[in-house]
Amino acid sequence: KHTTIIMATLTKVLKPILGSQLGNTAKHVVIYLSYFHDYHAHVICPLNVIHYVYLQPPPAKYGGRHTVALIPGDGIGPELLNHVRELFRFCCVPVDFEVVHVNSASTREDDINNAIMAIRRNGVALKGNIETNHTMPPNHKSRNNLLRTSLDLYANMMHCQSLPGVHTRHKNIDIIIIRENTEGEYSSLEHESVSGVVESLKIITRNNSLRIADYAFRLARDKGRRRVTAVHKANIMKLGDGLFLQCCKEVASGYPDIEFDSMIVDNTTMQLVSKPHQFDVMLMPNLYGNVVSNVCAGLVGGPGLVPGANYGRDYAVFETATRNTGKSIANRNIANPTAMLLASCLMLDHLKLHDYANMIRGAILTTMNETRLHTVDIGGQGTTSEVVQSIMRIIQSSGPLTTEI
Amino acid sequence: LADVSHVMGAIKTQSPLPRTFSRGMVQDPSHFDVLVMPNLYGDILSDLCAGLIGGLGVTPSGNIGANGVAIFESVHGTAPDIAGKDLANPTALLLSAVMMLRHMGLHGHAKKIETACFDTIRDEKVLTKDLGGNAKCSEFTADICRRVQDMD
Numbered sequence: 001k002h003t004t005i006i007m008a009t010l011t012k013v014l015k016p017i018l019g020s021q022l023g024n025t026a027k028h029v030v031i032y033l034s035y036f037h038d039y040h041a042h043v044i045c046p047l048n049v050i051h052y053v054y055l056q057p058p059p060a061k062y063g064g065r066h067t068v069a070l071i072p073g074d075g076i077g078p079e080l081l082n083h084v085r086e087l088f089r090f091c092c093v094p095v096d097f098e099v100v101h102v103n104s105a106s107t108r109e110d111d112i113n114n115a116i117m118a119i120r121r122n123g124v125a126l127k128g129n130i131e132t133n134h135t136m137p138p139n140h141k142s143r144n145n146l147l148r149t150s151l152d153l154y155a156n157m158m159h160c161q162s163l164p165g166v167h168t169r170h171k172n173i174d175i176i177i178i179r180e181n182t183e184g185e186y187s188s189l190e191h192e193s194v195s196g197v198v199e200s201l202k203i204i205t206r207n208n209s210l211r212i213a214d215y216a217f218r219l220a221r222d223k224g225r226r227r228v229t230a231v232h233k234a235n236i237m238k239l240g241d242g243l244f245l246q247c248c249k250e251v252a253s254g255y256p257d258i259e260f261d262s263m264i265v266d267n268t269t270m271q272l273v274s275k276p277h278q279f280d281v282m283l284m285p286n287l288y289g290n291v292v293s294n295v296c297a298g299l300v301g302g303p304g305l306v307p308g309a310n311y312g313r314d315y316a317v318f319e320t321a322t323r324n325t326g327k328s329i330a331n332r333n334i335a336n337p338t339a340m341l342l343a344s345c346l347m348l349d350h351l352k353l354h355d356y357a358n359m360i361r362g363a364i365l366t367t368m369n370e371t372r373l374h375t376v377d378i379g380g381q382g383t384t385s386e387v388v389q390s391i392m393r394i395i396q397s398s399g400p401l402t403t404e405i
Numbered sequence: 406l407a408d409v410s411h412v413m414g415a416i417k418t419q420s421p422l423p424r425t426f427s428r429g430m431v432q433d434p435s436h437f438d439v440l441v442m443p444n445l446y447g448d449i450l451s452d453l454c455a456g457l458i459g460g461l462g463v464t465p466s467g468n469i470g471a472n473g474v475a476i477f478e479s480v481h482g483t484a485p486d487i488a489g490k491d492l493a494n495p496t497a498l499l500l501s502a503v504m505m506l507r508h509m510g511l512h513g514h515a516k517k518i519e520t521a522c523f524d525t526i527r528d529e530k531v532l533t534k535d536l537g538g539n540a541k542c543s544e545f546t547a548d549i550c551r552r553v554q555d556m557d
Contacts, residue, residue, distance in 0.1 A: 233445070266448045270456035273431055291449055298431030 075325035077128015165369035179289025209247035304336025307343035465500035
């Protein structure tokens with residue numbers, strides 16, 4: 001669906017972005033706002049130069065300070081997010097948090113709706129995992145899932161990188177996993193028409209498959225990656241995964257500079273544990289994404305190390321990649337804060353606070369790789385607070401103005 | 406699963422999520438013993454575990470039916486490029502046959518062949534190409550047969 005917009009209005013909007021390139025040639029510029037491409041404007045100038053302009057609503061920013069929704073969640077979430085706040089205060093990061101608690105034991109949806117409203121208001125959120133109790137009745141939906149689908153956070157992005165200071169079997173892994181985040185096996189559509197026989201619906205739509213494939217290829221191009229591998233089981237699920245694969249191939253044809261191949265999910269997991277270096281960017285539907293991202297997290301050292309991001313058209317929510325509640329290690333000061341702290345750095349990048357993001361990220365990596373202060377999950381004996389203190393000391397010693405430790 | 410384990414009593418059961426398996430399997434597989442799961446997860450995790458032990462060339466499998474009807478098979482491909490050239494690694498199919506013998510109750514024979522096969526691989530003197538050696542399939546098999554004979 002394309003709409004041709006009146007020139008005068010849009011040149012006013014785009015002039016500051018494209019600068020003098022528009023100028024007097026404005027009357028020759030034609031702009032299409034494509035709904036499929038989600039607020040991208042294709043600007044075709046008379047010189048045949050195509051500019052892609054991403055028009056996104058600005059994150060909540062008042063008086064130079066951003067406001068971000070913070071959902072502590074359950075298990076280790078609250079303590080890790082407290083460390084994030086402590087670190088941000090220490091570094092004088094211009095971010096204020098609007099804390100929204102979600103009670104996972106409650107059957108009412110008020111809490112999660114408040115959280116969703118807060119995220120809509122602020123545009124960005126940092127969250128811990130909200131526990132989903134298996135013993136609740138089937139109509140009680142996963143709160144995390146509800147959040148993702150209501151806000152249409154269609155892309156889950158996880159960048160798995162080996163840390164030199166962490167001992168793992170395979171070294172130098174660098175894989176980006178793009179997982180469709182809203183449909184597939186997580187549609188929560190199940191029925192038991194006959195007692196003892198349950199049917200689950202796995203939903204794959206052309207629209208969402210094209211959308212996630214496009215996201216993956218754009219990301220690959222932006223980050224200079226060479227190959228995108230689609231992971232599927234289309235030999236068995238011929239219509240569902242077949243459609244997904246078909247959509248990936250269609251999108252791939254529009255990015256001739258990026259190689260595209262596909263691999264069946266069972267072979268993929270086998271290859272990941274034996275020869276992980278063959279993978280670059282991986283693209284897949286929801287459930288395979290869940291399994292593959294956990295395998296990759298295991299390859300680089302575990303759930304405590306990898307941050308994850310959920311992106312939609314209008315909102316972004318950051319959390320740990322493997323979304324663990326960590327009930328058994330909660331409140332014992334042993335959880336690894338790395339994943340959550342790196343997720344907060346991804347959030348700072350999203351808010352365009354790159355200096356703060358790089359400063360904190362650098363300190364985290366120094367702690368992991370040089371100081372080698374590790375928590376129990378990666379073979380060390382440090383406590384959560386010792387790791388955070390170390391990060392703060394490194395930041396303080398590298399110069400910028402900070403508060404007292 | 407919960408109902409059956411209640412009946413069987415002594416065996417400990419756990420029910421982690423498939424993502425927890427896949428991660429736990431990669432980091433420390435030793436604390437898993439027997440895993441039971443539905444079809445799709447089984448497909449994914451069986452290949453993942455095969456990757457951990459050396460690949461499909463050494464992984465046996467069996468399909469057991471309700472009345473004791475069973476089919477044992479290797480799950481690797483047909484390898485048309487090396488077919489008929491006496492180069493293939495017979496381990497997967499051989500160990501599947503061992504599973505079949507156990508299913509039939511011939512535990513003595515099964516144990517002998519399995520031990521001989523493992524010893525040949527452990528020795529590293531006669532190995533097929535995929536395991537890093539340059540022996541032919543028939544040479545590898547002959548070595549296993551020799552060990553079985555020596556056992557008697």
